[in-house]
Amino acid sequence: MAVKLKRSKKAGNAEEGTAKVLLFACALVSLLTLGLVFIFLLGNSLPFFQSNDLWAFLTGKVWQPFSDYPSYGVLPLLMGTILVSLVAALIAIPIGVGCTVYLSEIAHPRVKQVLKPVIEVLAGVPSVVYGLFAALVLSNWIADLFHPLARLNALNGALILSVMMIPILVSVAEEAMNAVPGSLREASLALGATRWETIRRVVIPASLPGIMAAIVLSVGRAVGETMAVIMATGSATQFTTSILDSVRPITAALAIDVPESVAGSMQYYSLFAVGLLLFVITFAINLIADYVLARYKEAYA
Amino acid sequence: MERRTIISISVVAVIIVAALGAVMMTNNKGSSSPDGISESGSTTMAEVAALWATEFKNETGIKVTVDTPGSGTGITNFIQGKADIAQCSRAMKQSEKDQAAASGMTVTEWKVAVDGLAIITNKDNPVTSLSVTQLKGIYNGTITNWNQVGGNDQAIVLYGRDSASGSYASFKDMVLGSDNYSASMQQFNSNALIVPEVENNAGGIGYVGVGYAKEASNQLSILNISKDTNGTAYSPLNKDSVYAGSINSSSGYPLSRYLYLYTNGVPSKDSSEYKWIEFVLGTTGQGIVDQAGFYELQASDLSAMQAQLATAK
Numbered sequence: 001m002a003v004k005l006k007r008s009k010k011a012g013n014a015e016e017g018t019a020k021v022l023l024f025a026c027a028l029v030s031l032l033t034l035g036l037v038f039i040f041l042l043g044n045s046l047p048f049f050q051s052n053d054l055w056a057f058l059t060g061k062v063w064q065p066f067s068d069y070p071s072y073g074v075l076p077l078l079m080g081t082i083l084v085s086l087v088a089a090l091i092a093i094p095i096g097v098g099c100t101v102y103l104s105e106i107a108h109p110r111v112k113q114v115l116k117p118v119i120e121v122l123a124g125v126p127s128v129v130y131g132l133f134a135a136l137v138l139s140n141w142i143a144d145l146f147h148p149l150a151r152l153n154a155l156n157g158a159l160i161l162s163v164m165m166i167p168i169l170v171s172v173a174e175e176a177m178n179a180v181p182g183s184l185r186e187a188s189l190a191l192g193a194t195r196w197e198t199i200r201r202v203v204i205p206a207s208l209p210g211i212m213a214a215i216v217l218s219v220g221r222a223v224g225e226t227m228a229v230i231m232a233t234g235s236a237t238q239f240t241t242s243i244l245d246s247v248r249p250i251t252a253a254l255a256i257d258v259p260e261s262v263a264g265s266m267q268y269y270s271l272f273a274v275g276l277l278l279f280v281i282t283f284a285i286n287l288i289a290d291y292v293l294a295r296y297k298e299a300y301a
Numbered sequence: 302m303e304r305r306t307i308i309s310i311s312v313v314a315v316i317i318v319a320a321l322g323a324v325m326m327t328n329n330k331g332s333s334s335p336d337g338i339s340e341s342g343s344t345t346m347a348e349v350a351a352l353w354a355t356e357f358k359n360e361t362g363i364k365v366t367v368d369t370p371g372s373g374t375g376i377t378n379f380i381q382g383k384a385d386i387a388q389c390s391r392a393m394k395q396s397e398k399d400q401a402a403a404s405g406m407t408v409t410e411w412k413v414a415v416d417g418l419a420i421i422t423n424k425d426n427p428v429t430s431l432s433v434t435q436l437k438g439i440y441n442g443t444i445t446n447w448n449q450v451g452g453n454d455q456a457i458v459l460y461g462r463d464s465a466s467g468s469y470a471s472f473k474d475m476v477l478g479s480d481n482y483s484a485s486m487q488q489f490n491s492n493a494l495i496v497p498e499v500e501n502n503a504g505g506i507g508y509v510g511v512g513y514a515k516e517a518s519n520q521l522s523i524l525n526i527s528k529d530t531n532g533t534a535y536s537p538l539n540k541d542s543v544y545a546g547s548i549n550s551s552s553g554y555p556l557s558r559y560l561y562l563y564t565n566g567v568p569s570k571d572s573s574e575y576k577w578i579e580f581v582l583g584t585t586g587q588g589i590v591d592q593a594g595f596y597e598l599q600a601s602d603l604s605a606m607q608a609q610l611a612t613a614k
Contacts, residue, residue, distance in 0.1 A: 025311040066464045238484035246487045259374040260465040
């Protein structure tokens with residue numbers, strides 16, 4: 001009795017080949033998209049940089065692209081993004097990592113069963129809902145506590161952004177922490193460490209690449225968030241270092257000014273220059289995270 | 302399969318998909334369904350336009366869709382063919398008219414209502430009137446405290462519209478001239494958002510279309526504005542002073558302006574746009590303007606517009 005044990009070599013090869021082609025094409029799409037977006041931004045910013053001073057752009061404190069005497073200083077927008085995202089990160093990272101540690105190491109399984117889906121639902125709430133909450137409710141709470149001049153201010157934006165960052169941070173970091181093998185924890189406990197020492201000295205360092213990725217992802221969301229910050233921060237174009245002033249982050253400026261600009265005008269190109277700046281900032285955040293990770297791996301390898 | 306073959310087939314496949322996508326994106330379809338009209342622009346006219354559209358649909362069955370991204374964006378949409386009609390709370394600039402001409406369009410301007418841009422402040426603010434010069438000082442950032450204009454010791458908090466707005470542009474033309482708005486002015490994309498801000502901020506001041514101010518007149522203070530420091534101050538709630546006034550005249554409410562619709566040429570007699578303009582300029586349409594809190598066209602302006610409509614073929 002002849003039993004067919006193998007497929008013929010030719011047919012197997014074709015299947016293999018097709019699969020490889022399709023998967024490589026998918027990878028190529030992401031690479032191409034990134035490259036093309038960068039080229040598009042660069043191409044449309046060049047006319048701006050050719051007729052405007054780069055230094056004045058980067059350090060100018062007045063952003064008035066549509067006035068009769070336009071001024072293209074990006075510092076107010078940059079300061080807005082920094083104020084809102086930095087403060088949000090300062091709030092969200094400790095809370096997020098703490099929440100992750102609790103979920104992963106300390107929570108009773110039944111508590112975890114409830115908490116984890118809740119956090120994942122929070123991650124999926126649309127930004128405009130958060131923005132509405134910030135504009136109508138959170139701003140009033142802040143106004144009652146701090147009595148700022150501007151009801152819609154950078155603190156409002158920072159708080160709502162931190163609320164948006166925490167679910168993402170927790171979801172990704174929790175996966176990383178779960179992936180730390182139980183044998184590592186058991187070994188640490190067997191050597192006499194307390195649970196807190198185990199968490200601090202073994203689990204967190206072991207899951208640090210995942211935690212870094214979670215932080216970068218959530219900061220990326222904060223820097224790129226548009227809808228919520230437009231509704232929450234009041235969109236004033238002033239350069240300010242006070243958290244209780246109204247600010248306009250880069251994303252909000254793009255969303256507000258691009259529909260008004262005429263294609264091909266200097267305002268149009270200046271907005272692309274601002275977009276390019278945002279792209280570079282996001283890129284830099286990723287690079288810094290990679291660097292920190294590489295150094296960390298060196299130290300612990 | 303060889304590695305080289307895999308790579309080349311993948312690259313070709315991705316390029317084909319990308320090219321198809323690019324072709325599809327550059328094909329700009331027409332703006333409206335055969336019978337319906339798309340109108341885009343001013344948020345000041347949002348309520349009036351919505352009421353017009355509902356009544357127009359009841360009378361003629363033609364659907365008019367109105368979106369309100371701001372006068373500036375509405376004009377851009379109109380020039381690019383994405384909207385049939387632009388509704389604006391400011392007149393079209395010469396540069397925009399040139400752009401439209403370059404695209405082969407004839408810009409026909411229709412005055413459809415009169416608005417007195419109302420300056421609103423918090424109910425507890427004792428200041429009841431300002432001159433245009435003081436208003437300019439407040440909005441360009443030189444006057445920062447209410448006690449500089451006869452009020453309490455309270456920092457002034459500025460609320461205004463964003464750059465896509467017709468109200469932003471008309472206020473700037475009428476009051477600021479070539480000065481810029483103060484960078485600390487908080488910018489909103491609609492009239493409706495400014496009202497609750499000023500209601501809740503003791504030092505707040507904002508500018509909105511008179512219809513919006515009238516709706517909230519119990520929770521706000523609407524200032525009287527005078528042309529010069531010692532001149533007579535008029536209220537935007539007074540129809541006659543709004544009719545009499547303009548930024549250039551010496552009497553009447555200084556911040557009066559027209560509300561406009563723009564079409565591509567005078568619409569032909571059998572088109573939906575003709576019926577729409579006829580409706581807007583007719584008794585029902587102008588009655589709706591009044592209902593929304595704005596002011597209908599005066600007799601002289603109305604007859605001029607009717608005469609323009611009569612030139613339709």
